[in-house]
Amino acid sequence: MKPNDLPGFDTAALRAKDAAHHLHPFTDTQSLNASGARVIVRGEGVRIWDSDGNEIIDGMSGLWCVNLGYSRQDLIDAATRQMQTLPFYNAFFKTTTAPATELAALLPQIAPPGFQHVFFTNSGSEGNDTVIRLVRRYWDLMGQPQRKTIISRHNAYHGSTLGGASLGGMGGMHEQGDLPIPGIVHIDQPYQLQNGLPGESEHDFGLRAARWLEDKIVELGADKVAAFIGEPVQGAGGVIIPPASYWPEIQRICDKYGILLVSDEVICGFGRLGTWFGCQHPHIGSRPDLITFAKGVTSGYLPLGGVLVGDRIAKVLIEQGGDFNHGFTYSGHPTCCAVAIANVQAMRAEGVVERVAADTAPYLAAQFATLADHPLVGDVQSLGMVAGLVLYKDKATRTLFPAELGVGYRCRDNCFKNGVVMRAVEERMIIAPPLVMSHDDIDEMIRRIRRSLDDTLAGLRADGLL
């Protein structure tokens, strides 16, 4: 049965209802309504189908989360069993549920050493709000309540709640609603194409970019700084892969000033880079005190997030803290936790993380790199199962198209037309495909991307823009 043959399914009627009632996230509703939303009706493996029957390779794993692909019966069964037994109970009333406790005990087995505790939320944003609460509570308990400021980076993404958006470094988000909230400051990102000096080596740039943290700490006064937060690889900012010299230098600086290090692993966690957590990847190599996770923990099948709390903080919080006045109705939601357990068990049983590291990621890197010969494409990079490239007007001189042209959006639309989801972040085109891609899936994805780049080039020429 083709998806658009589903009984009672009327795409035009659904689009009209959507336009009439649905405010989409990060979307210009008026312009969306003019064209109508694409209706996704089905997913299987690494593919999705829209209501017109088009088959599309999901190069973005939904929104960086469907790590094991769609339609996994084991995850569906885990949710069904739990919902039949106990769909919900809370963890407030000196109570717990088996899935919440079992998941809390399972995560330390895959986390880096020194993590024995977890605080559950429903999302990455709430995880990062929890980080703000935990970090400030920790320093209060340590008798250093003046340590309040958290340092983050421009073009970071840490979510869309007031706390998450403030930690994030997205100008367009800060403009809407007087953000950031007090006590959060930003340094520049380790994006050499934007912030590098002419002739500077990648290694030297990485060190210099990390030292912007030290400059900021000294400027603020080290006794005022509570923590530094960063994504191992910036995701929503455009798959910004820092030089290998960056994170070890960040770690050295945090250690030197006794500042907590927070690794936002909402994307990089759960195998995305070929290690369980991004901080464990040799290219990153940091030793965080707190790890935020969400997205891949359930492969996106149900909403779940949280914070892995390092022993240094957990000990103080537990032994000296008394009540921690923070939590969510659905913290440790049993059905979401049951799905997370099944997801981690499946990843272990099938050796998914090991396969990404040994086989899938190197194959993806090699195939993605072949796109560098395309006339529009330069600066092709990947790490694990994330990759990005830059669309250039003239790649020899690294000349970009004018921003108002929206060349990335042109390319993204061509990708959809050719049956592959790729995301545009200004001039960068990025992918984060499911971890379970086969070589054939990768080959087909790259063919479709290449066709889309060709179509983008042809379109620019036809419109007299090249």
Ligand SMILES: *Cc1c(COP(=O)(O)O)cnc(C)c1O
């Ligand atoms: C998606 C994301 C978040 C926010 O997670 P939500 O579940 O959307 O709230 C936070 N940090 C990073 C790095 C993310 O990619």
